[in-house]
Amino acid sequence: MTITIASGKGGTGKTTIATNLAVALATEKVQFLDCDVEAPNSHIFLRPAISKTEPVQILVPQVDDQKCTLCGRCAEVCEYHAIGLFGKRVLVFPDLCHACGGCSIACPENAITEVPHDVGLLQTGQSNGIHFFAGQLNIGEAKATPVINAVKRHIRSNWLNIIDAPPGTSCPVVETVRHSDYVLLVTEPTPFGLHDLELAVAVMRKVEVPCGVVLNRADIGDEGVENFCHEKNIDILLRIPHRRDIAEAYATGRLLIEMLPDYRAIFRQLYSDIEGQL
Amino acid sequence: MKELVVISGKGGTGKTSVLAAMASMATNAVVVDCDVDAANLHVLLNPQIQRRFDFYGGKIATIVKNRCTSCGICRDLCRFDAITPDYQVDAIACEGCGVCVWNCPENAIEFKEHKNGEWYISQTRFGDMVHAKLGIAEENSGKLVTMVRNEAQKLAQKYERDLLLVDGPPGIGCPVIAAITGADAVLIVVEPTRSAMHDMERVIQLARHFHIPVSIVINKYDLQMDLTTKIRALCQREKLDVVGEIPYDLDLVRAQMNGKTIVEYTDGNLRTCFVELWNTVQRHVLNRLIVKSSDHRRECV
Secondary structure, three states: OEEEEEOOOOOOOHHHHHHHHHHHOOOOOEEEEEOOOOOOOHHHHHOOEEEEEEEEEEEEEEEOOOOOOOOOHHHHHOOOOOEEEEOOEEEEOOOOOOOOOHHHHHOOOOOEEEEEEEEEEEEEEEEOOEEEEEEEEOOOOOOOHHHHHHHHOOOOOOOEEEEEOOOOOOHHHHHHHOOOOEEEEEEOOOHHHHHHHHHHHHHHHHHOOOEEEEEEOOOOOOOHHHHHHHHHOOOEEEEEOOOHHHHHHHHOOOOHHHHOOHHHHHHHHHHHHHHHHO | OEEEEEEOOOOOOOHHHHHHHHHHHOOOEEEEEOOOOOOOHHHHHOOEEEEEEEEEEEEEEEEOHHHOOOOOHHHHHOOOOOEOOOOOEOOOOOOOOOHHHHHOOOOOEEEEEEEEEEEEEEEEOOEEEEEEEEOOOOOOHHHHHHHHHHHHHHHHHHOOOOEEEEEOOOOOOHHHHHHHOOOOEEEEEEOOOHHHHHHHHHHHHHHHHOOOOEEEEEOOOOOOHHHHHHHHHHHHHOOOEEEEEOOOOOHHHHHHHOOOOHHHHOOOHHHHHHHHHHHHHHHHHHHHHHHHHHHHHHHHO
16 A cells, blocks of 8 residues: 655645654554655665665767758757757757657667666665655756655565655655555645645645545644635644644654653544545 | 845744734835745735736646546656556646657647636835735745745835845745845844754855855744854854844734734834844845945946
């Protein structure tokens, strides 16, 4: 089973929910996959022993100037302007390349080969029995999706996979949540939290993944999120109150269930509730 | 005209609250929301949309059933697994590369411009605002960010505004790169948590990669003083100005629930902090940029 923790709005507590859920269930076969590759933070709380770090690569075109006749066909077919004819040379912009392979197929001279280009890192490790995988996008690289996919390749269908998703509602989020069995949307009861929850729910409906809500800092704001969930028939599976000591523990990288051991049972119950919904 | 972009790496550190507060004090600025896939600035600024535009960011393939012979070439060539076994294009997986279109022996695949979202020119109680909304589960947020910034620049030139105040997206990927490339300065909002500090370091590196000057504001600075001390030390080491420190205060949430910026909402200490922040940003960031750009002009001559 694969449960993804997502949110719409950033900073609502995705990583808190994902890491605590994983640790509370660590007696089972659990894998943790950090797909927030632009701003990965789960390692701070899980403190994994990393056994392997490998590059994530995409294939980008390389032009053989000897064979190239400057016909410009490659530039014509590239929808991303990642390859272009500039005077007497064809130039490649790996940052813009989506690695579709179109230019190398289109080149009538077979002058284009595809070579690996590093876009990020994939870390593999262990944390108290949890198999840990985390992606990290290289600074200056634009596209997170190849790194997300490199992490997701480690999903094992007969294990429980817990995925920490990036914030937002665009391609990195869609790529992360696709094919999940269930998505937990973490939000807070504020106008910002509500607005982004509405968008996130619309994404989940579009990709056809069932979802439920965790309401964090449940007592700081207004009724907006509760009313919205009621209207849309979305279950609020867990409410975590606002407490300054919880915020301080989070700040220093402590797990909620280390500070408040009662939460171990609460997170196990959360998992049972999700199983009950499926 | 100068352009200041507020970013953070980690989401939820207070970018939008800081940007909205500055917008309420700026006298001649255009406000821009570049967080196009989870925009929130409108909640505080209540923009009245004056003009609405469709955004076409890319194309999408469609297989014409009666021309398709199910030969399988498109499925073999597509690297995004976007063609289903019964030869339909999965619109969510399709990246609009066109490989299937060019290589179909039957010319059975159409390739049409696809609407990814909308963008708007609006009026707020503090002046003009340019913002956008990416369609649900759509791609090309970076392109939409670039378009919004370009349009805001045109608007600012037309009305002789001297500042663009830009609310950026979280992360370090394409929408962030699109939001900061070519900007005059970035302001990073950080909070004293290990997560936010980790992400701040990555976003500092990103800004430096594009040679953009960085300054820092510490939100909720009194939540965890040891970490705030570490942030200050890091900034000193990296020669980055800390232009403001905001205490941990739920008035920011209350202001949000009232649809107001913090400067409008309260007369208390929190307001003073934001007024000081804005004064420092003007003195230490924006005014210094004038000196820098005139130096640059001299060099060019």
